[in-house]
Amino acid sequence: MDIYDCILEKAKNANRAARTLSNMSTDIKNAALIKMAEELNKNKDDILKANMLDLEDAKSSGKNDAFIDRLTLNENRIESMASGLMKVASLPDPIGEVTRMWKKSNELNIGRVRVPLGTIGIIYEARPNVTVDAAALCVKSGNSVILKGGKEAINSNLAIYNAINKGAIEAGLPAGTIEFINMTERKAVEVLMKLNEYVDVLIPRGGSGLIKSVVENSTVPVIETGIGNCHVYVDSSADLTMAENIVINAKTQRPGVCNAMETLLVHEAVAEKLIPHLTETLSKMGVEIRGCLKTKRLIPDIRLATAEDYAQEFLDLILAVKVVSSLDEALDHIYKYGTKHSEAIITNDYTSSQRFLREVDAAAVYVNASTRFTDGEEFGFGAEIGISTQKLHARGPMGLNELTTIKYIVYGEGQIRE
Amino acid sequence: MDIYDCILEKAKNANRAARTLSNMSTDIKNAALIKMAEELNKNKDDILKANMLDLEDAKSSGKNDAFIDRLTLNENRIESMASGLMKVASLPDPIGEVTRMWKKSNELNIGRVRVPLGTIGIIYEARPNVTVDAAALCVKSGNSVILKGGKEAINSNLAIYNAINKGAIEAGLPAGTIEFINMTERKAVEVLMKLNEYVDVLIPRGGSGLIKSVVENSTVPVIETGIGNCHVYVDSSADLTMAENIVINAKTQRPGVCNAMETLLVHEAVAEKLIPHLTETLSKMGVEIRGCLKTKRLIPDIRLATAEDYAQEFLDLILAVKVVSSLDEALDHIYKYGTKHSEAIITNDYTSSQRFLREVDAAAVYVNASTRFTDGEEFGFGAEIGISTQKLHARGPMGLNELTTIKYIVYGEGQIRE
Numbered sequence: 001m002d003i004y005d006c007i008l009e010k011a012k013n014a015n016r017a018a019r020t021l022s023n024m025s026t027d028i029k030n031a032a033l034i035k036m037a038e039e040l041n042k043n044k045d046d047i048l049k050a051n052m053l054d055l056e057d058a059k060s061s062g063k064n065d066a067f068i069d070r071l072t073l074n075e076n077r078i079e080s081m082a083s084g085l086m087k088v089a090s091l092p093d094p095i096g097e098v099t100r101m102w103k104k105s106n107e108l109n110i111g112r113v114r115v116p117l118g119t120i121g122i123i124y125e126a127r128p129n130v131t132v133d134a135a136a137l138c139v140k141s142g143n144s145v146i147l148k149g150g151k152e153a154i155n156s157n158l159a160i161y162n163a164i165n166k167g168a169i170e171a172g173l174p175a176g177t178i179e180f181i182n183m184t185e186r187k188a189v190e191v192l193m194k195l196n197e198y199v200d201v202l203i204p205r206g207g208s209g210l211i212k213s214v215v216e217n218s219t220v221p222v223i224e225t226g227i228g229n230c231h232v233y234v235d236s237s238a239d240l241t242m243a244e245n246i247v248i249n250a251k252t253q254r255p256g257v258c259n260a261m262e263t264l265l266v267h268e269a270v271a272e273k274l275i276p277h278l279t280e281t282l283s284k285m286g287v288e289i290r291g292c293l294k295t296k297r298l299i300p301d302i303r304l305a306t307a308e309d310y311a312q313e314f315l316d317l318i319l320a321v322k323v324v325s326s327l328d329e330a331l332d333h334i335y336k337y338g339t340k341h342s343e344a345i346i347t348n349d350y351t352s353s354q355r356f357l358r359e360v361d362a363a364a365v366y367v368n369a370s371t372r373f374t375d376g377e378e379f380g381f382g383a384e385i386g387i388s389t390q391k392l393h394a395r396g397p398m399g400l401n402e403l404t405t406i407k408y409i410v411y412g413e414g415q416i417r418e
Numbered sequence: 419m420d421i422y423d424c425i426l427e428k429a430k431n432a433n434r435a436a437r438t439l440s441n442m443s444t445d446i447k448n449a450a451l452i453k454m455a456e457e458l459n460k461n462k463d464d465i466l467k468a469n470m471l472d473l474e475d476a477k478s479s480g481k482n483d484a485f486i487d488r489l490t491l492n493e494n495r496i497e498s499m500a501s502g503l504m505k506v507a508s509l510p511d512p513i514g515e516v517t518r519m520w521k522k523s524n525e526l527n528i529g530r531v532r533v534p535l536g537t538i539g540i541i542y543e544a545r546p547n548v549t550v551d552a553a554a555l556c557v558k559s560g561n562s563v564i565l566k567g568g569k570e571a572i573n574s575n576l577a578i579y580n581a582i583n584k585g586a587i588e589a590g591l592p593a594g595t596i597e598f599i600n601m602t603e604r605k606a607v608e609v610l611m612k613l614n615e616y617v618d619v620l621i622p623r624g625g626s627g628l629i630k631s632v633v634e635n636s637t638v639p640v641i642e643t644g645i646g647n648c649h650v651y652v653d654s655s656a657d658l659t660m661a662e663n664i665v666i667n668a669k670t671q672r673p674g675v676c677n678a679m680e681t682l683l684v685h686e687a688v689a690e691k692l693i694p695h696l697t698e699t700l701s702k703m704g705v706e707i708r709g710c711l712k713t714k715r716l717i718p719d720i721r722l723a724t725a726e727d728y729a730q731e732f733l734d735l736i737l738a739v740k741v742v743s744s745l746d747e748a749l750d751h752i753y754k755y756g757t758k759h760s761e762a763i764i765t766n767d768y769t770s771s772q773r774f775l776r777e778v779d780a781a782a783v784y785v786n787a788s789t790r791f792t793d794g795e796e797f798g799f800g801a802e803i804g805i806s807t808q809k810l811h812a813r814g815p816m817g818l819n820e821l822t823t824i825k826y827i828v829y830g831e832g833q834i835r836e
Contacts (some may be wrong), residue, residue: 017751102798108787110797115779117809196633200809201804216616216637221810242832249834300439304831335437357827361533369526369830378835379528379826380520391535391618392639393811405809408774408797412787414660416667417796 003183006035007191011198013176014119014144020174022116026093026291029140032171036139037085039167040132043159044078050159051128058126058152066207066256071153072128081132081160084320088136091382094400095142098409105206107128109411114404116142118200121192122385123214125150125206135178136204137385138170141403144177146199148192150206151184158182193218201393205386223398227313228341231357233330234348242368243270243346244278249370250344252285257365258316258387259342259374262308263320271323272298276298279321287317287345294323310337325354331359338362341389344372363389363396421601421785425609429616431594432537432562438592440534440560444511447558447710450589453501454557455583458550461577462496468577469546474545476570484674489544489571499550499578502801508553509800512818513560513646516827532822534560536618539610540803541632543568543624549578552623553596555803559585559821562595564617566610568624569602576600611636619811623804641816645731645805646676651774652750653765654687661688661764662696667788668762670703673732676805677760677782677792681728681738683748689741690716697739705735712741728755738785745770750779756780759807760789781807781814 001009021117044107051073060070094114101111122134131147138145148155160178168177181188193202193214202222204214215222221411232250234243250261266274277296289295290305310322310333317331326329335344344366353367364374374397378383381399388394392401419427427519458465469491476489481723487793512532519529540552549565556563567575579598586595598607611620620640622632633640650668654659668679684692695718697707708723727738728751742748752761762784763774771785780794793813794802801818806812812820 022779072498104798105798108791118779162667210661219634221639221808223810239832244623245832245834253835354824361437361440361536362825364826364828366828367830369828370835371835372835373526373828374831378522380522392641395823396826405813407780408782408786408792408814410782410784410791412785414657414663415791417671417788417790 003185003187003190005182007181007188008195008198008217008380010146010179011119011192011195014146014179015198017176018116018144019173021144021177022095022118024105024142024173026193028067028095028172028248029142032139032168032173033085033089033136035171036136036164036167037082038080040082040085040160043163044075047078047156047159047163048073048075050155053155054153063152064201067126071128071156073128073156076238081129083096084129084133085136088140089384091140091400093140094404095163099406106415107413108415111409112406113134113409115402117405118405119146119404121148121159121199121202121206122272123148123189123192123202123204123206123210124141125210126152128153128156128160130205131157132164133383134385135164137383138332139173139177141400143403144179146179146181146192148181148189154182154184189390190217192374193220196220203386223386223388223393225290225386226341227339227388228260228389229263229313229337229339230342230344231263231265231334231338232260232261232344232346232371233265233324233327234267234270234332235327235345235349235352236267237349237352238267238270238346239348240270240274243274244281246344246346246368246370247278248281248285250372251282251287251319253315253370253372255317259371260315261319261344261371262314263322263337265333266321266323267327267330268294268323268325271295275299275321275323282319285317287319289319289321291321295321313339327355331356334360339389341387342366342374344369346373363387421459421603421605422609424601425599425606426613426616428597428599429537429610432564432597433616434595435592436534436562439562439595440513440536442591445694446590447511447560449552450557450586450591451503451507453555453589454582454585455500458496458500458503458578459493461750462493463583464576465495465496465509465577465581466491468573471573481570483568485544489546490688491546491574495547499547500742501798502551503554504800505757506558509558509818511558512822517824524833525831526833529827530824531827532819533825535561535821535823537564537565537616538821539617539620539638540562541607541610541620541622541628543565543628544570545573546571546578548623550582550642551801552803555597555801555818555821557591557745559818560823562597562817564597564599564610566607568597572600572602578703582767608635611638614638621804641804641806641811643804646678646807647681647729647731647757647807648677648679648760648762649681649683649756650660650762650764650789651683651742651745651752652685652688652692653745653763653767653770654685654807655686655731655767656688657766658688658692661692662699664762664764664788665696665788666699666703667823668790669700669705669737670735671790673735676731679737679762679789679791680730680732680735681740681755682792683746683751683756684739684741685748686712686741686743689713693717693741697763700737702733705762707737709739713739719770731757745773749774752778757807759805760784760792762789763788777787781805
């Protein structure tokens with residue numbers, strides 16, 4: 001069977017399964033998630049063996065440490081994937097909720113009911129845990145899922161898939177609920193991106209190259225989970241101790257993720273009091289500072305920040321700093337360089353806080369809190385399939401609700417349109 | 419200036435305007451809509467003159483009557499576009515509504531607030547009223563809009579645009595709020611479909627060729643407003659008088675639109691009582707019947723329906739009929755041939771009604787009512803920019819709310835992530 005036919009068949013299977021799944025009881029879906037967790041634990045050895053193969057390939061092809069770390073599985077990580085499944089089983093089922101119902105003057109009762117999207121394709125890279133996370137969230141929300149992981153993790157992903165799929169089928173989910181594309185050819189993704197008839201949405205998870213390629217080539221609707229060039233703006237009225245704590249947290253607590261801060265904006269009225277002390281602490285923590293001219297005047301031993309620095313998502317212990325003369329200048333800077341992910345103001349001024357909340361266009365806008373909270377778990381969604389940086393369908397952290405759509409149900413008594 | 423630069427500039431203007439518009443007060447937006455209506459009425463003569471040019475071209479190039487009708491403007495139609503603007507002014511402003519707000523255990527207060535999408539591109543064909551409708555809904559929902567109408571209506575659209583844009587600017591909306599692409603080259607649309615940096619969403623409105631082309635070629639997210647192959651299923655327990663009324667309404671009240679019915683499914687237990695009488699009435703109304711073998715046994719003088727007939731959106735006075743032996747067979751038929759638009763069951767059986775509502779996957783599912791109600795106005799949204807047949811972002815009739823997205827606003831007191 002050639003690649004096209006193979007992907008088409010998987011998509012058809014998933015699409016067929018979606019019809020059954022959409023009306024599966026919460027009890028059966030939860031039982032399946034629990035069984036999937038059990039099978040994952042039961043097949044630990046096989047999964048670890050498969051992971052060794054991937055790790056050997058990665059090492060021999062000279063992948064860096066961060067890559068190896070993302071790829072590596074161990075008993076703990078497998079157990080944590082299994083508890084992830086149990087956690088999703090414990091979350092409320094989003095399907096079937098009638099979010100609104102109203103009566104028209106012609107006595108039609110119209111309701112909006114939450115239903116699954118249908119079939120979701122997940123295109124990801126070298127993190128094998130995505131195989132489990134994505135399957136768990138899709139099953140719980142009544143969607144079938146087509147998984148296409150990176151070639152570097154193909155052995156690990158296949159072993160994981162075999163375990164969880166066994167659990168899903170044994171618990172009574174229809175065959176095709178979880179489809180796995182066991183091939184590494186580029187063409188497989190190209191085919192998947194054009195199967196609008198069978199696939200309702202694609203979610204790419206990974207680096208910006210992957211995301212860009214899916215956005216540009218897919219005819220299936222895509223939810224973009226993109227980059228975060230996040231700012232913290234310290235207003236003239238800010239509590240400077242709070243500002244320091246938040247900046248340190250937003251920059252250093254986990255610098256490699258999208259909700260970490262990349263640029264610090266400081267009102268000139270507090271620049272002298274804040275910047276030398278704060279950047280000294282940051283430097284001790286290993287953070288490299290790149291600043292504007294005014295910043296460099298306060299702390300001379302730094303590199304001057306370029307426009308590229310302000311535009312970049314470092315994902316690293318590097319911080320760009322800019323002194324601004326007003327809230328407006330901060331807002332303009334964020335408008336120019338921000339990626340509409342997460343933006344924070346530290347202020348004690350009512351008007352500034354309100355203006356920032358209203359005028360910054362981003363998935364999450366904070367007053368007096370760290371940008372690091374932009375996360376499904378932290379927002380209270382229980383789990384997360386990614387953070388949408390587009391505005392269509394879902395914005396910000398996507399939990400179970402974001403994997404659903406609605407349908408209108410209309411109760412009549414013979415009404416016709418005049 | 420070449421086409422690329424020209425479209426790019428318009429997109430940048432619209433994008434810049436969106437920033438201001440998103441925080442524009444409801445009062446100013448409403449005042450602008452009223453001024454736009456006034457300018458439309460004031461410039462009636464110019465618009466009608468421009469429309470004459472388009473009509474002459476259309477006639478000399480042999481366009482059919484339906485096309486000419488869609489293109490034709492007269493005083494009444496212009497006045498009705500103006501009252502459309504007034505109507506939108508009177509609708510509630512969707513922007514700024516906090517649809518939910520909750521407190522986390524760390525005392526963060528997280529809210530979901532409704533905000534504009536940003537910049538919306540509308541690609542449409544020969545109906546000049548779309549120029550006004552789309553601009554009205556976008557302005558009210560705080561979005562800037564880029565209008566690209568069909569070349570057959572270019573003079574009419576430009577005259578309309580000049581009038582409403584004058585009103586918008588005079589009322590204080592930023593320049594670029596309503597951009598109009600005054601060119602007929604195919605390349606203009608091609609450029610627009612790739613401007614992800616400046617355009618947040620494209621909504622194609624028109625025939626299936628236009629929609630397919632936009633879905634396939636746009637990298638900007640698209641909301642598909644597609645076809646409706648709608649079914650009415652008459653269950654064995656149906657009130658047959660109600661069934662007749664609904665079928666006649668759904669088929670004949672306005673056969674050329676997407677929520678009109680295309681196929682009638684009849685349970686075999688009531689086929690003999692329903693079909694001959696109902697189809698006689700329909701035939702008298704000019705409806706051509708194409709039926710299955712069982713239908714043909716009841717009314718021999720008809721053409722046998724093919725699979726193509728069941729798959730087709732006739733948009734005409736043609737009805738495909740099929741006798742089924744069970745609700746399951748009806749559900750399977752709808753699953754196979756339906757386009758997930760609007761589907762109805764006529765029944766008095768509780769279980770059948772519940773199963774149909776639950777198991778049919780469509781934007782709108784009806785019990786005992788005509789499919790013709792799938793419409794923003796009829797659903798109570800006050801206005802409609804189109805009917806989405808995809809599942810992402812919006813499904814079914816799209817009103818003002820569907821032209822918005824959300825952002826999370828987070829109120830903290832210095833919280834950092836542990």
